[in-house]
Amino acid sequence: MKLEAYLTELSQEKRQTLLGRDTEDSLHQAFSHKRVVHAGLIGEAIMPARQQQVWQAAMHQPADLSNQHAVYIHIPFCQTRCLYCGFYQNASRQEVEDAYVDDLLAEIEAEADSIQLRETPIKAVFIGGGTPTSLSAENASRLLDAIQRSFSLVSDCEVTLEGRVHDLVPEKIEAWLSHGVNRISLGVQSFDTVLRQRVGRIDSREEVLKRLELLKSYDVTVIVDLIYGLPGQTMEIWMDDVKTLALADVDGMDLYQLNVFPNGPLDKAVANGSVPPCATIAEQADMYVAARDYLLDSGVERLSLCHFRRSKRERSLYNTLAKTGAVVYPFGCGAGGNFGGLTFMQLRELKAYHAAMAKGEKPLMMLARQVEPKLKQATDNIIADLEKGFVDFRRLSMLDCRLEELDLLLTLWQQRGLMTEDLGVYRLTKAGEFWYISLTQSLVEVAQVVMKDKEKPLSLPAWMPPAMREKIMAKMAES
Ligand code: SF4
Known part of the structure; x- marks a missing residue:
């Protein structure tokens, strides 16, 4: 047409x-x-009755070694729920977490020896959530050991753990770093104490800065995320956040636009007046431009439109691979990925995830096929270019x-x-x-x-x- x-x-x-x-x-x-x-196309959905068979067939194909490969692992727990979050799944509880890590390890180990994954060089592993740093030191070590054992990680593989500053305590940091993590990505969102606590973050500005300093005393790449448009966040508060971050000893930074999910907790809290209104779209636009100009004028290097780095040790490898059509193998409740022309999302409900694992199935929720390979290539090119x-x-x-x-x-x-x-x-x-x-x-x-x-x-x-x-x-x- x-x-x-x-x-x-x-x-x-x-x-x-x-x-x-x-x-x-x-x-x-x-x-x-x-x-x-997130921009993208879904493709043609595969009926649930055929998903396991299609998945198994794909895992029995050799990997396409002309492409690059990464692993995404999802940890669906948080200690508290942030008001603005659209990704919250479950509250952290030790026995629930232990049972989850047992099944997660079983999922990884069941697939590690497949024709698709065996000896496939993995360039980046991203452990996202939820709050992966909320895992106990013991569970984090079990998971990280399984990653090292099960995948063929390249010698300079980027291994990222996502999380919150509240978990930055020596016992945990030492467990992560001694078991292979070399990059930590933290959702700080704002340094302003009142604003942080208004949206459900725990620590004060002073505590956040102290914990970031502690983390930087270790040999690890540190990334901090900020959000613009939070309830009651004025331009003055926002630019103070950006300037504080630019001065902090971190390697990379992300600036994210707030998404207000209709009927989500934040939407309701604004509607009932328990928190001040969020910035309008027009105000968000001004916040984006002010922060972008400030960071570029300060000589901070921009890797993509919302990701900046202050030191060369930040490579942002996983994000780059995921946005340029690389293969991403998913593991865990709520994980997503793609390979062999397939896009998939795993079950988001913990109970359903455990039930699928008990039946010896891949815990798939949605599986779709990109029918037209050239369209997939065009989509990958458009997304990768516009990110930059x-x-x-x-x-x-x-x-x-x-x-x-x-x-x-x-x-x-x-x-x-x-x-x-x-x-x-x-x-x-x-x-x-x-x-x-x-x-x-x-x-x-x-x-x-x-x-x-x-x-x-x-x-x-x-x-x-x-x-x-x-x-x-x-x-x-x-x-
Ligand atoms: S810690 Fe992250 S995933 Fe958990 S509720 Fe807060 S923003 Fe959402």
Whole structure:
């Protein structure tokens, strides 16, 4: 289907959701809201009755060694629930945690020897949650030993543990580091004591800084996340957070936009007046730009639109791999991953997870297949490029001529001040950076639409210099 015809058939509301608004103030108004939390396409769902069989068949295939490989392990426990969180699953309790780690180890060990995983070089392991640092030192050591034993970790494998500063005590830190963790990613969210405690974080500003200092006395890469837009967080509080972080001895930092989940605890708390309102989208945009400008002016290096580093020891390997189409093997209740053209999510309910493990099954909740490999490649390219702030239209149109139709969106966004173009590369402006997730989601959805058309014979794009066209045509004639 021609893209223009497709867009004309959409209702005005759907067209606006996809393309954004026609406005002169793109920074504050390009879209009515952030379209998704993570951009991507789901693919064609595989019926539950066939999931185990499809999974087993995939695990019996050799790994695609032309790609890169990572492991994601999920720990679905937190000591307390943060008000803004959309990912909370279970409260930490020792006996529940012990039983979970038993099954998690069984899941890892059952698959480690499969044809797919055996001897596959693993470049990064990410233990996320939930709050992985909430595991007891003993359970953390059991898990980390199983990782070292079961996977072929490359010698400089990045092993990240995600968590909270409240768990930074010597007994735990020593257990993590002596069992292979070399990177710790901490959700600080804000240094402001009142704001932290308002949203369910435990420690005061002084305590957070003291514990970060303790952690940095060990040999480990330290990453800190901040959130902008929290309830009652003014621009002044936000910039104090950013400046405090820029001065703290950490290797990397993430700036995340607050997501208010409809009918979630934060939404309800604001509605009943028990916490002050959150920043509006327009205020969030100003917060993003102020922090971005401050960090770049201070000489902090930017690795992706919301991830910065102060030292070269921060590689951000797992995040880069996960956003560039690498294979991610999932383990644990609520984990997600992809390989062999399949995308999967594991069961999120602890009881269902244990029940699947008791039956000797992979605890799958959702399994989908990306039917069109070129669409998967286009999606990976779009997501990877936009994470870094640009779209390489030349590469997309070389990948598949049908993607030339994306030019319609890119030109429109250029006219609206979200992008600038130079020789086929569209770079995000500051406004485009703020809205990059919405732009990414729209582009991958439109890529899916245009790639439903029959594949066209190769036609080289008009921007291409004649010498390059001739070279490519000659290569094609040869092959
Ligand atoms: S610690 Fe993290 S996962 Fe747990 S409730 Fe807070 S934000 Fe959510």
